[in-house]
Amino acid sequence: MTANSVRAVAMGTAMERVDGREKVTGRATYAMENDAELDRPPLHGWMVTSRTAKGRVLRVDASDALDHPGVVTVLDHTTAPRLASTEDRELAVLQDDRIGFRGQIVALVLAETPESAREGARLVRVHEQAEPFSATLEGAETYRPDSSSVGSETDTEQGEVDAALAAAPVRIDHTYTTPHEHNNPLEPHAATALWRDGTLTMWDSTQGVHRVAATLAPMLGIEPERLRVRAPYVGGGFGSKGPPHGPEVAVALAAMWAEGRPVKLAVTRQQMFPLTGYRTQTVSDLRIGAEPDGRIIALEHAVTVQTSAIKEFVEHAAVPARMMYAGEHRRTSHRVASLDVPVPSWMRAPGEMPGMHALEVAMDELAVAVGVDPVELRVRNEPEVDPGSGNPFSNRRLVDCLYRGAELFGWADRPVAPRATLDGDWWVGTGVASATYPANFFPGNAARVTALERGRYAVAIGAVDIGTGARTALLQIAADALGVGVAEVDLAIGDTDLPFATVAGGSSGTGSWGTAITQAAQQFRADHGEAPDPGVQTTSTAQSYPDTEHLAMHSYGAVFTEARVHRWTGEVRVPRMLGVYSVGRVINPTTARSQFLGGLVMGLSAALFEESVRDPRFGHFVTQDLATYHVASHADIGDLRVEWLDDVDERATPMGSRGIGEIGIVGTSAAVVNAAYHATGVRVRNLPATSDAFL
Amino acid sequence: MEHVAEHHPDHESPHTSQHVPEQRITLRIDGTDHELTVDTRTTLLDALRERAGNTSPKKGCDHGQCGSCTVLLDGRRHLTCLALAVAYDGAEIVTAAGLAGPADEGDLHPVQQAFITHDGFQCGYCTPGQVCSAVGMLEEAGRGAPSHVTADLEADVDLTDEEIRERMSGNLCRCGAYAGILGAIRESAGR
Ligand code: FES
Ligand code: FES
Numbered sequence: 001m002t003a004n005s006v007r008a009v010a011m012g013t014a015m016e017r018v019d020g021r022e023k024v025t026g027r028a029t030y031a032m033e034n035d036a037e038l039d040r041p042p043l044h045g046w047m048v049t050s051r052t053a054k055g056r057v058l059r060v061d062a063s064d065a066l067d068h069p070g071v072v073t074v075l076d077h078t079t080a081p082r083l084a085s086t087e088d089r090e091l092a093v094l095q096d097d098r099i100g101f102r103g104q105i106v107a108l109v110l111a112e113t114p115e116s117a118r119e120g121a122r123l124v125r126v127h128e129q130a131e132p133f134s135a136t137l138e139g140a141e142t143y144r145p146d147s148s149s150v151g152s153e154t155d156t157e158q159g160e161v162d163a164a165l166a167a168a169p170v171r172i173d174h175t176y177t178t179p180h181e182h183n184n185p186l187e188p189h190a191a192t193a194l195w196r197d198g199t200l201t202m203w204d205s206t207q208g209v210h211r212v213a214a215t216l217a218p219m220l221g222i223e224p225e226r227l228r229v230r231a232p233y234v235g236g237g238f239g240s241k242g243p244p245h246g247p248e249v250a251v252a253l254a255a256m257w258a259e260g261r262p263v264k265l266a267v268t269r270q271q272m273f274p275l276t277g278y279r280t281q282t283v284s285d286l287r288i289g290a291e292p293d294g295r296i297i298a299l300e301h302a303v304t305v306q307t308s309a310i311k312e313f314v315e316h317a318a319v320p321a322r323m324m325y326a327g328e329h330r331r332t333s334h335r336v337a338s339l340d341v342p343v344p345s346w347m348r349a350p351g352e353m354p355g356m357h358a359l360e361v362a363m364d365e366l367a368v369a370v371g372v373d374p375v376e377l378r379v380r381n382e383p384e385v386d387p388g389s390g391n392p393f394s395n396r397r398l399v400d401c402l403y404r405g406a407e408l409f410g411w412a413d414r415p416v417a418p419r420a421t422l423d424g425d426w427w428v429g430t431g432v433a434s435a436t437y438p439a440n441f442f443p444g445n446a447a448r449v450t451a452l453e454r455g456r457y458a459v460a461i462g463a464v465d466i467g468t469g470a471r472t473a474l475l476q477i478a479a480d481a482l483g484v485g486v487a488e489v490d491l492a493i494g495d496t497d498l499p500f501a502t503v504a505g506g507s508s509g510t511g512s513w514g515t516a517i518t519q520a521a522q523q524f525r526a527d528h529g530e531a532p533d534p535g536v537q538t539t540s541t542a543q544s545y546p547d548t549e550h551l552a553m554h555s556y557g558a559v560f561t562e563a564r565v566h567r568w569t570g571e572v573r574v575p576r577m578l579g580v581y582s583v584g585r586v587i588n589p590t591t592a593r594s595q596f597l598g599g600l601v602m603g604l605s606a607a608l609f610e611e612s613v614r615d616p617r618f619g620h621f622v623t624q625d626l627a628t629y630h631v632a633s634h635a636d637i638g639d640l641r642v643e644w645l646d647d648v649d650e651r652a653t654p655m656g657s658r659g660i661g662e663i664g665i666v667g668t669s670a671a672v673v674n675a676a677y678h679a680t681g682v683r684v685r686n687l688p689a690t691s692d693a694f695l
Numbered sequence: 696m697e698h699v700a701e702h703h704p705d706h707e708s709p710h711t712s713q714h715v716p717e718q719r720i721t722l723r724i725d726g727t728d729h730e731l732t733v734d735t736r737t738t739l740l741d742a743l744r745e746r747a748g749n750t751s752p753k754k755g756c757d758h759g760q761c762g763s764c765t766v767l768l769d770g771r772r773h774l775t776c777l778a779l780a781v782a783y784d785g786a787e788i789v790t791a792a793g794l795a796g797p798a799d800e801g802d803l804h805p806v807q808q809a810f811i812t813h814d815g816f817q818c819g820y821c822t823p824g825q826v827c828s829a830v831g832m833l834e835e836a837g838r839g840a841p842s843h844v845t846a847d848l849e850a851d852v853d854l855t856d857e858e859i860r861e862r863m864s865g866n867l868c869r870c871g872a873y874a875g876i877l878g879a880i881r882e883s884a885g886r
Contacts, residue, residue: 023819026751235820467818601871
């Protein structure tokens with residue numbers, strides 16, 4: 001059966017986070033904090049990483065390390081347990097002598113204490129043979145990948161783009177760049193692992209317990225049931241904890257080596273920069289040809305990114321240009337340079353974030369070029385149907401978001417010309433950008449409903465709450481699907497012993513898991529009625545939600561910001577940000593607001609601060625801690641306001657909701673840059689917009 | 696770790712200590728005395744987390760850059776990752792766990808309750824540090840300690856939004872829950 005839509009009682013009602021108490025006291029247990037469940041003191045791991053960007057490990061000399069008190073062993077590629085598969089070069093940890101990037105794991109020290117492990121790692125001498133390498137995108141040879149990393153088409157072309165551009169009365173033709181960025185969840189990647197009786201148990205800091213098990217079990221040569229992954233609490237991820245990375249393999253190998261004894265391994269903040277993924281630098285060549293009134297005739301978005309030679313990841317930054325605005329002639333493309341660098345991966349709104357940054361700054365440039373208000377320009381370019389697929393949109397309310405935002409923000413008061421307002425020593429301006437994100441739905445999720453005593457129910461699914469509020473929202477969904485109060489439901493998540501769940505990523509979690517819960521609850525009622533005997537149970541796997549195949553399903557938003565740029569120092573401050581979103585039904589207004597706000601903050605952070613600087617001479621990120629890789633701090637934040645449209649999208653999910661985790665970051669950096677342009681007349685085309693750009 | 700490229704001559708063997716110097720210290724943690732044997736290299740944070748089993752303070756960076764390891768140390772907010780445990784023998788430490796009553800039944804500290812009311816967190820990893828920092832900051836402001844943005848160093852501190860944001864900027868929140876944190880602290884400050 002497929003799920004029917006559900007009457008919203010708990011859904012849509014603000015509810016405090018059910019795990020708030022654990023979090024504000026620090027009693028919530030993250031991946032390194034489960035010692036109470038261990039019956040033996042754990043060994044502590046510390047990784048030794050490569051100093052060359054490409055080459056071979058000739059010899060790992062562990063003699064001094066092994067002499068150090070407390071050091072138990074040093075695993076390297078000659079001594080670590082063998083993996084059954086080494087196809088994935090990022091995950092083929094300690095299996096051979098090849099080095100694919102600087103910062104790769106080349107040895108792992110295990111010791112009785114963290115101090116001894118760390119000192120042991122310092123004492124390991126790795127003899128490496130360096131080979132010539134390449135770590136710079138500029139000037140690098142590129143290739144055409146088979147597809148992007150979300151499986152979308154590499155290139156698209158409609159109409160006569162070059163001719164239309166050449167003939168267009170107005171043309172915008174610029175290159176926009178976004179730098180390497182690192183997710184930097186506040187909890188570093190970490191895991192505790194125990195190999196006992198042929199079963200590996202991992203407490204992992206991950207966005208997807210089943211995904212970790214499904215990826216690692218075959219590599220470790222064990223049945224998936226023999227790998228239990230638990231993630232009771234996860235300190236953020238923003239994509240980096242979506243797929244497993246090398247350190248998870250390292251700790252699993254160490255646990256197998258240490259059979260019977262648990263092993264704890266925390267990636268240091270510094271080691272996260274090469275080892276746990278990042279958003280690749282992007283280069284967007286954007287050309288827009290328009291009528292004098294701003295209507296787009298032709299649009300080209302050509303994206304160049306880099307990936308690691310050992311594993312391909314293609315950031316799909318040209319994808320949003322396929323559906324965002326009208327225009328008859330359109331070309332999008334992705335080209336990739338393969339470099340000897342750390343493996344890029346998912347970071348909040350991969351593709352949409354950098355792609356929409358470029359597109360939305362270009363739209364602002366077009367607004368200036370044709371003398372049309374930036375809000376009005378976007379309204380004029382509303383497509384009737386999805387220009388890329390020709391499919392109708394299911395619930396496209398971008399214009400409503402723009403108009404509502406303009407009203408709330410006081411947009412109409414804005415002077416037309418840039419560099420028009422000087423307040424003391426500060427140039428003041430306002431900017432806008434659109435946001436969008438696809439309504440992703442991942443199939444295959446399953447949920448279990450069990451009747452308990454006294455009209456209570458247990459609902460179980462292997463979903464993970466990485467801070468999104470899923471633990472609370474899923475409870476609300478379950479309660480409504482069962483037709484009971486939230487207090488009548490016990491929800492269990494974060495464990496592969498529970499029914500299969502897809503990853504908390506792509507803004508798909510609550511929708512995909514919630515659909516499974518809804519369907520299981522409805523099946524449960526069909527099987528067992530309204531007064532079930534305690535103990536009866538239904539487990540069901542969600543079908544794909546119907547009616548979605550021939551619809552273009554996306555969420556939308558409009559972001560408005562005020563920027564102030566200091567006339568002498570170029571310092572940029574953002575005293576006001578507003579986001580208005582259309583995301584279907586908001587399940588829990590309390591946690592949803594925090595999701596949107598968090599996206600705005602991360603977008604502001606990307607606009608002004610975030611940049612991972614790679615040293616081309618060595619191939620590593622030199623900004624590798626939170627003092628050199630700047631993220632927005634409290635003092636960087638002004639007044640933030642978020643609103644959403646009253647929406648219910650039952651074509652997206654039976655709850656009427658779409659995902660909300662990523663859209664807050666989309667367009668936000670463009671809104672800041674556009675406001676800074678309006679303040680100063682200086683157009684910044686390369687992120688981050690640091691003060692030097694305005695001097 | 697010493698990395699030796701093949702074409703370079705081997706460096707001299709680094710000095711290796713033959714034994715790990717340990718020391719016994721006493722820490723009063725959340726109202727209970729703990730006698731701990733620590734490595735002289737053990738940070739206060741690792742003493743709490745790995746020796747005393749109190750994982751309320753979190754390790755976000757181990758480098759004094761994020762604030763997630765903040766506790767109240769002898770009444771003042773303090774980073775524990777940049778402190779060596781042996782230097783704090785006899786210290787009184789209150790973590791976010793100790794600000795609240797016992798796990799199940801006890802009351803939360805009003806600042807903790809305000810964090811929940813205002814949803815001043817998402818993942819919760821920075822939160823115990825934010826809470827301790829907020830409690831310590833309110834005490835600092837209450838006794839008139841100025842901040843970088845205080846205009847009049849002599850006057851009582853007026854905890855404006857700007858003051859709160861400045862004073863809380865040692866605690867990073869990657870989830871970006873700053874608006875909720877601000878609301879929670881405003882309420883706690885009686886605004
Ligand atoms: S862990 Fe101490 S400041 Fe980050
Ligand atoms: S709540 Fe996640 S870092 Fe602050």
